[in-house]
Amino acid sequence: xxPFRWEDIDHRLAVLKLIDLSEEMRSRIKEDESRIRxxxxxxxxxxxxxxxxxxxxxxxxxxxxxxxxxxxxxxxQTQGYVKSAAFVRGVCAHIIQMLGVRAxxxxxxFSRFGRGTNFPIGLRTAHxxxxxxxxxxxxxxxxxxxxxxxxxxxxxxxxxNLKTISTISTSSPENQTQVSVQxxxxxxEILDGARSRARFPPIRSSAPLSEFEATVAKLxxxxxxxxRAKHLPQAEILEIAVxxxxxxxxxxxxxxxxxxxxxxxxxxxxxxxxxxxWEAASKLPxxxxxxxxxxxxxxxxxxxxxxxxASQSAGPSRTTI
Numbered sequence: 001x002x003p004f005r006w007e008d009i010d011h012r013l014a015v016l017k018l019i020d021l022s023e024e025m026r027s028r029i030k031e032d033e034s035r036i037r038x039x040x041x042x043x044x045x046x047x048x049x050x051x052x053x054x055x056x057x058x059x060x061x062x063x064x065x066x067x068x069x070x071x072x073x074x075x076x077q078t079q080g081y082v083k084s085a086a087f088v089r090g091v092c093a094h095i096i097q098m099l100g101v102r103a104x105x106x107x108x109x110f111s112r113f114g115r116g117t118n119f120p121i122g123l124r125t126a127h128x129x130x131x132x133x134x135x136x137x138x139x140x141x142x143x144x145x146x147x148x149x150x151x152x153x154x155x156x157x158x159x160x161n162l163k164t165i166s167t168i169s170t171s172s173p174e175n176q177t178q179v180s181v182q183x184x185x186x187x188x189e190i191l192d193g194a195r196s197r198a199r200f201p202p203i204r205s206s207a208p209l210s211e212f213e214a215t216v217a218k219l220x221x222x223x224x225x226x227x228r229a230k231h232l233p234q235a236e237i238l239e240i241a242v243x244x245x246x247x248x249x250x251x252x253x254x255x256x257x258x259x260x261x262x263x264x265x266x267x268x269x270x271x272x273x274x275x276x277x278w279e280a281a282s283k284l285p286x287x288x289x290x291x292x293x294x295x296x297x298x299x300x301x302x303x304x305x306x307x308x309x310a311s312q313s314a315g316p317s318r319t320t321i
Contacts, residue, residue, distance in 0.1 A: 004086035014075045018068060022225040025064050032056050047123055054110065054127060058134050061102045065095050065142055084157065085150040092146035096139050101222055103135035104246070108239050209302060212244075212254045216295050217302030219243055234282075237292060241278035251281055256297070259290035 036052045043049070072091045073083060081087070107128055114124040223236040252260045266286065267274035281287040 085153040088150040213298040216298040220299045241282040244278045
């Protein structure tokens with residue numbers, strides 16, 4: 001069995017299904033939130049509704065992860081492949097990352113709610129800490145669950161190989177000779193293929209994606225899943241900026257050259273108010289457009305470099321912010 005590679009998955013088919021899942025889950029979360037508010041409209045405890053909503057969103061995140069895993073398994077089987085330990089671990093890493101993004105999104109939504117309603121800061125902090133702890137526990141459960149499945153796949157593969165070897169060893173000399181010839185033919189084909197690849201090396205991107213660009217592109221996908229407008233609103237850009245700051249991506253080194261120079265000059269003239277975060281750059285009118293442009297360029301580069309992202313909109317104009 002050839003080694004599993006993440007790019008072997010038909011990501012175009014997977015993403016089309018994931019977009020439908022995203023729309024369904026967001027609609028259900030919105031309905032659940034409305035139901036919770038309606039059922040507790042006479043409750044005098046102002047802490048009840050936020051607590052129930054956060055609990056509901058954590059449960060929906062678990063369901064979201066389960067269905068996303070099922071989508072990848074279905075696509076892989078549709079392509080004619082068998083689930084392997086490497087496949088399970090590859091999808092597991094993606095699920096853990098998705099849950100991390102969901103945790104940040106839920107926390108940001110709750111923070112905006114708290115600021116907009118003057119929710120007590122002490123309770124807000126307690127809820128955010130509880131949310132972080134529960135989401136980490138959820139990530140841990142998913143990691144254990146899929147690692148168990150990966151181990152079971154390894155044992156199944158080993159058992160299958162042992163049965164094959166046993167069958168060959170007990171077969172007649174004629175069959176053993178035939179198997180040997182087949183192995184020789186297969187090895188010859190592999191060597192021929194290797195020589196062919198040496199003469200004609202695969203085309204690779206001259207500008208590989210950086211970790212920053214891949215992160216921005218995935219955050220942009222998440223934002224476009226929430227917003228159906230042609231251009232992402234400034235609030236979504238600001239939310240991405242906050243997440244980048246949490247991941248400690250530096251600003252100047254990841255901006256385009258002209259914007260980086262302009263920011264360096266600005267920081268010299270405003271030493272006390274120097275820009276050191278993406279959030280600050282997004283809020284400042286002089287650099288707001290530069291930040292948007294950098295995010296858009298990262299997303300476009302991601303789409304061209306990796307056949308992972310199918311368009312989440314009705315037309316190509318949605319690739320602009």
